[in-house]
Amino acid sequence: MTHAKHDDTESIGAGRHVEEKGSSLSRRGFLAVGGSALVGAAGGFALGSSIGGTSIEDPQVAAPTSAQPPAGVSSPDSARHATTAFHGEHQAGVETPATLHIAFVGMNLPDASRESLQRLLVLLTDDAARMASARPALGDTEPEVAEQPSGLTISVGLSRRLLEAIGAGALIPEQLVDLPEFSTDALEEPWGQTDLLLQVGGDDALVLAHAVRMLVKDAATLADVRWVQNGFRSAAPAVAGSGSTRNLMGQVDGTVNPVPGTPGFGGVVWIDQGPDWITGGTILVLRRIRMHLDEWEALDRSAQELMIGRTVQSGAPLGGQREDDAPDFDAVDAIGLPVIPMDAHIRVAHAGSLREMIFRRPYSYVQERGDGTRDSGLLFAAYTADPRRSFIPMQERLAANDAFNEWNTTIGSAVYAFPRGVTEGEVWAAELIA
Amino acid sequence: MTGSRLLATTLASLLILVGSASSASGHASEVSTMPEAGSSVSEVPAEVVIEFDSPIMEAGLAVVVRDPRGTIVSDSAPAVDRNEVRVGMLAARGLQGVFGVAYRVVSDDGHAIAGTFEFTVIGDGTAPAESAPVETDPAGTDPAVSAASESPPAQVDVVAGDSARVFPLIVVGLAVLLIVGAGLALRWRRGHRIR
Numbered sequence: 159m160t161h162a163k164h165d166d167t168e169s170i171g172a173g174r175h176v177e178e179k180g181s182s183l184s185r186r187g188f189l190a191v192g193g194s195a196l197v198g199a200a201g202g203f204a205l206g207s208s209i210g211g212t213s214i215e216d217p218q219v220a221a222p223t224s225a226q227p228p229a230g231v232s233s234p235d236s237a238r239h240a241t242t243a244f245h246g247e248h249q250a251g252v253e254t255p256a257t258l259h260i261a262f263v264g265m266n267l268p269d270a271s272r273e274s275l276q277r278l279l280v281l282l283t284d285d286a287a288r289m290a291s292a293r294p295a296l297g298d299t300e301p302e303v304a305e306q307p308s309g310l311t312i313s314v315g316l317s318r319r320l321l322e323a324i325g326a327g328a329l330i331p332e333q334l335v336d337l338p339e340f341s342t343d344a345l346e347e348p349w350g351q352t353d354l355l356l357q358v359g360g361d362d363a364l365v366l367a368h369a370v371r372m373l374v375k376d377a378a379t380l381a382d383v384r385w386v387q388n389g390f391r392s393a394a395p396a397v398a399g400s401g402s403t404r405n406l407m408g409q410v411d412g413t414v415n416p417v418p419g420t421p422g423f424g425g426v427v428w429i430d431q432g433p434d435w436i437t438g439g440t441i442l443v444l445r446r447i448r449m450h451l452d453e454w455e456a457l458d459r460s461a462q463e464l465m466i467g468r469t470v471q472s473g474a475p476l477g478g479q480r481e482d483d484a485p486d487f488d489a490v491d492a493i494g495l496p497v498i499p500m501d502a503h504i505r506v507a508h509a510g511s512l513r514e515m516i517f518r519r520p521y522s523y524v525q526e527r528g529d530g531t532r533d534s535g536l537l538f539a540a541y542t543a544d545p546r547r548s549f550i551p552m553q554e555r556l557a558a559n560d561a562f563n564e565w566n567t568t569i570g571s572a573v574y575a576f577p578r579g580v581t582e583g584e585v586w587a588a589e590l591i592a
Numbered sequence: 593m594t595g596s597r598l599l600a601t602t603l604a605s606l607l608i609l610v611g612s613a614s615s616a617s618g619h620a621s622e623v624s625t626m627p628e629a630g631s632s633v634s635e636v637p638a639e640v641v642i643e644f645d646s647p648i649m650e651a652g653l654a655v656v657v658r659d660p661r662g663t664i665v666s667d668s669a670p671a672v673d674r675n676e677v678r679v680g681m682l683a684a685r686g687l688q689g690v691f692g693v694a695y696r697v698v699s700d701d702g703h704a705i706a707g708t709f710e711f712t713v714i715g716d717g718t719a720p721a722e723s724a725p726v727e728t729d730p731a732g733t734d735p736a737v738s739a740a741s742e743s744p745p746a747q748v749d750v751v752a753g754d755s756a757r758v759f760p761l762i763v764v765g766l767a768v769l770l771i772v773g774a775g776l777a778l779r780w781r782r783g784h785r786i787r
């Protein structure tokens with residue numbers, strides 16, 4: 159089987175880069191020579207790939223715009239061929255533009271050993287690097303699907319318990335904590351913590367489904383899938399010029415969020431101290447939040463807006479004009495009551511400083527239950543350099559005081575450390591598993 | 593359509609309009625308060641209670657009581673028990689004058705309503721009055737004397753426009769048009785019947 163050849167693509171929008179396919183040495187050829195070198199030899203893999211590899215990378219820096227328009231707004235043809243750089247200082251899928259579709263794949267390792275994890279990460283890194291670059295993974299029986307990756311991003315996250323299991327206790331970053339139990343949570347199986355996470359994003363749902371299938375297939379001897387959380391975003395901005403989209407409650411979702419490509423973003427998201435494998439990485443807090451839409455839709459609009467603290471139509475804070483107006487928490491109305499109620503979501507969630515902020519990248523989900531009813535809500539993905547000072551205190555406040563709790567229940571919760579980005583030929587978390 | 597059938601149709605249309613008007617404006621409203629709106633009491637109450645004609649939800653609850661100087665004297669934790677909303681009063685001894693209450697609640701069936709009312713603390717007549725004029729009972733220290741001036745509670749819908757007040761007017765206007773139109777149609781038909 160040969161590589162699927164494809165032409166150079168133009169950079170499209172923020173975060174999309176030119177990937178020049180230069181390697182004439184197929185991995186299959188390399189494996190035929192020294193297949194055994196693959197096992198337990200991340201260094202060997204790197205050596206093999208460096209022979210003949212001439213991929214050119216741009217640094218993974220998104221254009222500094224004030225609002226990132228949703229992905230998929232370029233022409234259909236260019237959008238299909240668009241790639242998002244796999245290699246770089248950071249893993250893709252965080253600061254890169256939000257894709258229209260996402261799949262979070264929660265996996266467990268029956269044999270949670272360093273050797274097993276190493277083998278798994280070697281395989282998965284190679285699959286991910288290929289598929290993100292418009293090349294099929296090895297053994298892909300549908301290589302044509304891989305030719306039009308539509309901005310595919312594939313990222314990995316590791317859990318605290320997996321690191322403990324493989325005996326890497328000394329290399330667990332202090333930021334990787336278990337979340338406390340929050341009083342408003344009603345966690346349900348199977349949506350809990352898993353050993354490892356694959357985050358797969360793409361603008362084309364078919365391409366994404368194929369990528370997930372390929373990754374799961376390759377991991378099958380080493381890891382089982384516990385759950386897959388599929389999510390989607392609207393392609394349309396909530397209001398003209400906004401970087402936010404609407405969620406299933408009709409709200410403008412994504413306001414007050416660090417902007418990718420700005421210096422502030424890095425301070426909020428990227429870890430800059432700790433073991434080597436995690437510096438340049440981040441912590442993902444993934445929460446599955448069920449919306450009680452029947453009850454929410456029974457509220458009149460004024461009531462809905464009181465609970466959130468924002469108008470539905472524009473996303474402006476109550477008392478403000480535009481989505482990006484700073485909320486005035488001191489404003490009082492004509493009869494002397496706070497314009498933004500004391501228990502309004504945006505007041506209770508409000509971060510007092512940059513270091514308390516998270517980067518939110520929410521997706522909507524709809525899950526058929528098989529009995530004619532469905533479960534709708536939000537896949538709330540929050541990226542932070544340290545959840546101890548950002549997500550956890552905020553969630554404690556929300557659990558205690560947020561009016562919005564009546565219409566949302568968290569039914570799933572998991573935390574993962576995203577290793578730093580890799581260079582050509584490197585394996586994810588190489589220092590951890592070496 | 594015969595004249596009588598036209599009339600029947602007009603009446604039916606009127607009923608539908610009137611019916612929909614009342615359902616559009618049907619939602620929770622304040623039933624009573626303690627202290628009673630517009631009443632006078634001898635001392636600052638320990639709490640203020642507002643009773644509604646339907647259950648109120650906890651989320652979005654806001655009640656603020658201000659003393660005659662405009663200072664907030666209610667605590668920051670109003671509570672709800674089915675149809676009743678109550679808020680405790682911080683120590684405000686010795687103050688006399690008009691106290692103002694403002695509330696904003698959401699009923700269990702999802703309607704946001706807000707309102708205000710006042711009550712007057714007249715004290716025992718011996719303490720110096722605060723800024724607002726005080727009603728005194730010439731008989732002496734009679735507690736809970738009804739106020740001479742009734743200020744009925746002001747209730748407003750928490751809606752961007754005043755649609756709940758305008759809508760009934762629109763209904764009445766349409767009804768008038770329908771009646772006039774039906775009448776004109778009947779006259780026209782009589783006048784132009786083909787013989």
